[in-house]
Amino acid sequence: MECFLMDVLWLEQSDVKSVIDMSLTLDAVEHGFFEHGLKKVQMPPKSYLYFNKHNGDLRTMPSFMEEQDIAGVKIVNVHTNNREKGLPTVMAVIVLNSTQTGAPLAVMDGTHITDMRTGAAGGVAAKYLARNDSRVVGMVGTGGQARTQLLALSKVMDIEEVKMTCRNISHCTSFESDMKQVIDADFTSKDSIRDVCDCDVLITTTPVRKPLVMSEWVREGTHINAIGADARGKQELDPALLKRSTIIVDDIVQASHSGEINVPFSTGIISQSDIHAELGEVIAGIKQGRRSDDDITIFDSTGLAIQDLVTANMVYMRAVELGIGKRLKLF
Structure with a gap:
C-alpha cells in the first residue's frame, strides 16, 4: 500500500548495489519482457537529444506496466569522452512514480541498474x-x-x-x-x-x-x-x-x-x-x-524502459523492506 506523503525515497548508488544482484535482476527482466510480449505495457520509444559538439546524447525512457501497476522514467546519457574526465560513459537517474497520484515515490541512481538490466537482457x-x-x-x-x-x-x-x-x-x-x-x-x-x-x-x-x-x-x-x-x-x-x-x-x-x-x-x-x-x-x-x-x-x-522499471521497482521494494535510503521532502 502506498503512503500518500509528499516525500521521496532517495537511493544513491551504494544503496542500489546493496540490494541488487544478478539473479534477482534476471527474474525481474524476464518478467518485464514477458509482459511486453503480451502487450501489457505502455512504452514509447526512447527520445534523444544529441549534443554533437560534446560527443554525447541524453535519452528519456518512460514506461508503465499494467499488471504490476508501476510507472517511471529513466534519464540517461552516453558521452564517449567522459572517461577522459574521470566520469562514466553512461550515467542515469530513475524516477518511480505512483500510478494513483503521479507523485514520485523514489529517485535512484540508474547507472548501476542500467549495467545490470542490460546484462540481464543478454542472459535472458x-x-x-x-x-x-x-x-x-x-x-x-x-x-x-x-x-x-x-x-x-x-x-x-x-x-x-x-x-x-x-x-x-x-x-x-x-x-x-x-x-x-x-x-x-x-x-x-x-x-x-x-x-x-x-x-x-x-x-x-x-x-x-x-x-x-x-x-x-x-x-x-x-x-x-x-x-x-x-x-x-x-x-x-x-x-x-x-x-x-x-x-x-x-x-x-x-x-x-x-x-x-x-x-x-x-x-x-x-x-x-x-x-x-x-x-x-x-x-x-x-x-x-x-x-x-x-x-x-x-x-x-x-x-x-521496462527493463529499468522492473529492476528499479525491485530495488525500491527491497530498500523499503530493509529501511535503506534517505527520505527527502519534495514540498
Whole structure:
C-alpha cells in the first residue's frame, strides 16, 4: 500500500548495489519482457537529444506496466569522452512514480541498474535462444557492460571457456582478473575478432559505427547478443550476417531506429519481414525462438524502459523492506 506523503525515497548508488544482484535482476527482466510480449505495457520509444559538439546524447525512457501497476522514467546519457574526465560513459537517474497520484515515490541512481538490466537482457536472450549445449563464450569488447553480460550468462549456462578481444590488451587482463573471481572458466585473450567468433555465444559490446564481425567468421548454431548498437548510425555486425540469421529484437520500433538493425533497415538491406520476433513474444510462447541447432540467432538489444522499471521497482521494494535510503521532502 502506498503512503500518500509528499516525500521521496532517495537511493544513491551504494544503496542500489546493496540490494541488487544478478539473479534477482534476471527474474525481474524476464518478467518485464514477458509482459511486453503480451502487450501489457505502455512504452514509447526512447527520445534523444544529441549534443554533437560534446560527443554525447541524453535519452528519456518512460514506461508503465499494467499488471504490476508501476510507472517511471529513466534519464540517461552516453558521452564517449567522459572517461577522459574521470566520469562514466553512461550515467542515469530513475524516477518511480505512483500510478494513483503521479507523485514520485523514489529517485535512484540508474547507472548501476542500467549495467545490470542490460546484462540481464543478454542472459535472458541466451536462455531462450542459445543452444542447450553452449559452453564457449566469445567477447568482443571488455568494458563495464561486458562484465554484466558475462555475469548474466554464467547464471543461465555452464561456461567452460571465455575468448576475449579488445583494442587495449591491458583491458583484457583486468577483465579476466575481475571475472575469474565470479566465474570458474578458462579465459583466453585473442588478437583478432575472427578468433573470438569461434564460439557458441558471441557478445559484442562496442560503440562502433562500422561492422567488425563479418558473416564468414560466424559458424552455424551460434547465438549472438548484439549489445553495442543503441543509437542511430551504430552497428557491429556485417549486414550479410543478419541476412542469414534469425533476428530477435527487444522492441521492433525502437530497434528499427536505434538498434543493430537500424542501418541495414534504413538502407533497405533488410526489412521488417526479416525480423523474426521480439524477445517477449518468444518468452510468452507466442513465437518460436531458435528453430534448429544450426540456426544462427541474433538478439538485438537496444535497452527497454521496462527493463529499468522492473529492476528499479525491485530495488525500491527491497530498500523499503530493509529501511535503506534517505527520505527527502519534495514540498
